[in-house]
Amino acid sequence: IGTYYIILGYWAGLGGSILSMIIRLELSSPGGYLFFDSGQVYNSVITMHGILMIFFMVMPILIGGFGNWMLPIMLGAPEMAFPRVNALSFWFTLVALVMVYKSLFIGGGPGSSWTIYPPLSVEGQPEVSLDVMILGLHTVGISSLLGAINFMATTQ
Structure with a gap:
């Protein structure tokens, strides 16, 4: 599962990098x-860039990927305590990325910038x-x- 987390984080990072290049192109002129x-x-685009880079690149690679590789090695355990919970956690992350x-x-698009807070009126965000x-963020x-x-x- 740790390898899957690293691959998922890699693809999310590629998507975030493409969005970063689009933002830089827009701001260049x-x-x-x-x-x-x-x-x-x-x-x-700004909202998607931030969400992808933080929640789907940094967190899965550092916590899910290296946590699943390094933690059992450091503890001398063959696997994490609950392998099925581990798999469920990965698949929830993948479904959230698709959403x-x-x-x-x-x-x-969800152009709410960094707040990710829904407007209080239907006219503000009708879609x-x-x-x-x-x-997706709750997932x-x-x-x-x-x-x-x-x-x-x-670790207990």
Whole structure:
């Protein structure tokens, strides 16, 4: 499972790097030209970049990947304490990554920037893209909790 986490983090990092290049292209010229003066699309790209790099690259690689490789080696254990919880945690992360990617292509995208907070009116965000993004973040949060429980149970 540790190898799967590293591969998942690698692909999420590639997606985040592509979004980073798009952001740099947009900011390289005065006035911008990539998003046709659409602040919503630009905010969606910034939101996706941040979410992908933090929740789907850094956390899975460092905690899921190296945690599943290094922790059992350091403790002399053959495997983490609960292998099925470990697998469930990985698959929740993968499903959450798919939901977050899909949210970019629904409607105008989840352009809420770093707050990821839904607006309080329907006119602010009429599509379901932000809802799908928030559901994906909650799913990766559940995955993280399952991984933390497994991590703590292994070290006891």
